[in-house]
Amino acid sequence: MQFDIDTLDGFDRAILRVLSADGRISMTELARQIGLSKSPTQARVKRLEAAGVITGYRALVDPVRLRREHVAFVEVKLSDTREPALAAFNAAVIEIPEVEQCHMIAGDFDYLLKVRTSSMTEYRTVLGERLSALPHVANTSTYVGMQAVKDVAL
Known part of the structure; x- marks a missing residue:
């Protein structure tokens, strides 16, 4: 339609x-x-x-009650930004459950990820073992969220 x-x-x-x-x-x-x-x-x-204006319905869950209160925003710079490299990164990042959001960015880095874990220790493991191992990742920068001032999912 x-x-x-x-x-x-x-x-x-x-x-x-x-x-x-x-x-x-x-x-x-x-x-x-x-x-x-x-x-x-x-x-x-x-x-x-x-018409696809309403794309679905979902339950909003409380991340604190699920012990997923640690939020990190991760800038990801790729070593290769040709289409096959982007496709490989996209396919792989979708498979990481701790990555809540992934946005391709026009700017000084290529992707911005929102990663939710239970603690800094768990985040460090996710960063070291999963995010850094994603295809074509050259480097990452992490920013830890201290408080959600506005979050439409809350």
Whole structure:
């Protein structure tokens, strides 16, 4: 289905705002909050899903309760940035469960990773045994997060 962002109206935007805050909200409550009846609300949600605007629903977990409170941001510089090297790095980094996010960056380094572990000791192991061993990694720089001031996943 072809999607045009200009077709989003106030109701669609309200649906996205409410579902972003609570993906488990009932259709009846969603309809009440946005000011439509249930059937048109349901149809709009299905249209947004079919168009790929809503890509899925997930549970947000508390990393502290899971003992994953140590957050490090890692700049990664590659020794080779040709397409096969990037593809090899991308495929390998996806397999590391401690890497919560990986972004290719335009700048002085090639990737920025968000790595979540239980402690500095565990992070040091992940860095030394997994991240540094990723394909084409030339060097890394680590920045330890002290406090999440804004995190939409919280």
